[in-house]
Amino acid sequence: MVEFNMENVQRCLCPGCPVQAGSKCVQEKLNKLKGASGNPGPEDVPGVYCATGKATCEGLDPSQICQCDKCEVWKEYKLGEGEPGSYYCAEGKAR
Numbered sequence: 694m695v696e697f698n699m700e701n702v703q704r705c706l707c708p709g710c711p712v713q714a715g716s717k718c719v720q721e722k723l724n725k726l727k728g729a730s731g732n733p734g735p736e737d738v739p740g741v742y743c744a745t746g747k748a749t750c751e752g753l754d755p756s757q758i759c760q761c762d763k764c765e766v767w768k769e770y771k772l773g774e775g776e777p778g779s780y781y782c783a784e785g786k787a788r
């Protein structure tokens with residue numbers, strides 16, 4: 694099980710992932726995070742879906758390539774050995 698914590702939020706590659714690039718909701722959350730102080734909650738972060746499950750934003754494009762296999766969180770937790778292995782934003786959290 695991947696933990697939702699600030700270290701993992703900072704390592705997560707979802708914010709730059711092309712699957713999310715066209716989602717206005719995701720971009721709004723990213724903009725809010727830039728100006729935010731304190732620790733954001735899971736609902737504020739459009740990422741770390743391996744820990745928190747499916748994206749709550751709409752407008753994601755799963756025909757683009759998931760970035761998870763390049764992510765240090767993915768490597769540390771050996772997520773390639775589990776399910777779903779990638780596309781956590783669409784498939785739900787790592788298990």
Ligand code: SF4
Nearest residue numbers: 707710759760781782
């Ligand atoms: S889980 Fe994968 S496909 Fe979804 S936003 Fe993150 S890197 Fe992109």
Ligand code: SF4
Nearest residue numbers: 705706742743761764
């Ligand atoms: S494995 Fe994917 S969803 Fe999990 S932190 Fe890395 S980029 Fe984000």
